[in-house]
Amino acid sequence: MRVLPWPIINTLNPEGSNVANIAFLGAGMMGSAMIKNFLKGGHKVTVYNRSQEKARPLQAFGASLAATPMEAASGADIIMSSLTNDEASRECWNGRAGVLQGDLKHGAYAVEASTVSIDWVKSLAKLASAKGLRFLDCPVAGRPDVAEAGKLKVFAGGTREDVDTLRPALGAISAGVTHMGGVGSGIAFKLIYNVMGAIQVAATAEGMFACEAAGIDVKVAAEAFSTGATGSPHVVRHSRYMAENKHEDPIQFSGRMRIKDVDYGIRLIEERGAQSVLGHATKQVFGQMVELGVGDRNDSELIDALRMAAKQRVVGKP
Numbered sequence: 001m002r003v004l005p006w007p008i009i010n011t012l013n014p015e016g017s018n019v020a021n022i023a024f025l026g027a028g029m030m031g032s033a034m035i036k037n038f039l040k041g042g043h044k045v046t047v048y049n050r051s052q053e054k055a056r057p058l059q060a061f062g063a064s065l066a067a068t069p070m071e072a073a074s075g076a077d078i079i080m081s082s083l084t085n086d087e088a089s090r091e092c093w094n095g096r097a098g099v100l101q102g103d104l105k106h107g108a109y110a111v112e113a114s115t116v117s118i119d120w121v122k123s124l125a126k127l128a129s130a131k132g133l134r135f136l137d138c139p140v141a142g143r144p145d146v147a148e149a150g151k152l153k154v155f156a157g158g159t160r161e162d163v164d165t166l167r168p169a170l171g172a173i174s175a176g177v178t179h180m181g182g183v184g185s186g187i188a189f190k191l192i193y194n195v196m197g198a199i200q201v202a203a204t205a206e207g208m209f210a211c212e213a214a215g216i217d218v219k220v221a222a223e224a225f226s227t228g229a230t231g232s233p234h235v236v237r238h239s240r241y242m243a244e245n246k247h248e249d250p251i252q253f254s255g256r257m258r259i260k261d262v263d264y265g266i267r268l269i270e271e272r273g274a275q276s277v278l279g280h281a282t283k284q285v286f287g288q289m290v291e292l293g294v295g296d297r298n299d300s301e302l303i304d305a306l307r308m309a310a311k312q313r314v315v316g317k318p
Contacts, residue, residue: 019043020169023076025069025092025099026114027055029252030140031082033147034113034173036061040150041172048072048092068097073104078169079133080111082140085260086120093124106132109166112187113138113154115194117264121157121187134162135183138170139190143252151175155193157186188268195265195279198258198299200234202285205302208242213310218243241300253299255289262286 020043024035027049038045039062046064048071049055055065066072069092073079079099083089089112093099099110110128112121112135121137128135136158146152154170154177156163163179170177180189204225211221222239225231241247262283269276289295289305297304 020077021075022046022169023048023066023069023072023074023079023099024063025049025072025079025081026083026088027058028082028084029144029250030147032058033144034080034082034140034152035063036148037150037173038169039063041169043169043172046072046076050088069093069095069099070097070102073099073108074102075105076108077105078109078111078166079104080138081114083114083116084257085114086116089114089116089120089124094127100127100131104131104133108133109162110135111138111166112136113140115139115190115261115264116187118184118187118191118268122184125183134158136162136166137184137186138166138177139187140174141190141193145252147173154178155180155186155189157181157183157188191261191265191268194261195269195276195282197234198262198286199278199282200232201238201258201299202282202302204235204238205242205300205306206285208239209303209306209310238300241298242303247298247300251296251298254296255286255299255302255305256295258286258299259283259290259295 022038022043022045024031024038024045025048027035027047035045035047035058046066047055047058048066048069052065059065081089081092083092091098110133112124125135136156138154138156140152140154142152150173152174154174156177156179160179163177167177180186207225208218208221212218222243225239226236262279266276266279266283269279286302288309289297289302292305292308294301294305
């Protein structure tokens with residue numbers, strides 16, 4: 001078992017142990033991968049997931065299961081969540097059986113790793129502080145395969161002292177932790193980051209479909225896009241899937257989730273006086289997936305929605 005060094009663990013475990021007691025809320029693909037890596041790092045993990053059956057396989061890796069978020073958080077040094085949206089996060093942290101309703105270890109760390117709105121992060125930070133918790137927003141970047149490899153990027157918002165204290169533990173799940181600034185700066189950056197990513201995926205789908213419509217071999221187009229100045233990691237990955245018509249299974253990032261992230265991002269950007277013209281356009285492009293009934297498919301399948309929409313336009317012509 002690989003035990004990660006924790007030079008300032010005494011702020012959490014006065015007895016000097018390298019092991020942190022972690023409560024983890026959410027055992028989806030991302031959460032499950034992070035939980036496994038925390039366990040590989042020698043930490044103790046208690047898991048809450050709305051569907052216990054989905055979390056049960058984690059017991060084989062050494063995790064304990066809890067019936068409620070409040071139960072999971074009891075006695076924990078670090079309480080961390082990886083959940084779908086504001087509603088799921090709010091319920092786990094502040095619902096009837098939520099974390100904040102229980103007796104918590106004073107000075108424990110509350111870590112929101114979900115991609116949620118900055119408004120909710122700010123509210124959660126105040127609620128957590130009122131319960132004697134140290135709060136950080138630490139959203140992560142990377143798909144489930146990156147999470148499995150323990151190579152996520154962590155964008156941390158909070159005091160430098162708190163970020164540095166948790167840096168060794170977060171090393172179990174990540175390739176690096178970037179301190180973005182005070183509370184809220186981690187999620188602010190992640191939302192902007194995800195808007196930029198979604199713009200690239202939407203542009204790839206439109207570009208690939210335009211090549212197809214122009215009679216260009218899409219495999220040749222994917223190679224040219226990937227090796228040219230347009231070749232970001234998003235373009236490389238998605239153009240290949242689109243060209244080969246082979247998409248991720250199980251689905252790792254759906255069109256509907258892209259819309260959710262872009263929506264939170266646009267709100268953040270515009271409330272601060274900046275513009276998100278491309279964000280709005282991207283939301284509209286992905287919205288076609290939902291309108292055509294394929295919103296829960298892979299984001300790379302956006303090209304199929306564009307094909308469907310084009311056929312409808314042709315059929316609808318007089």
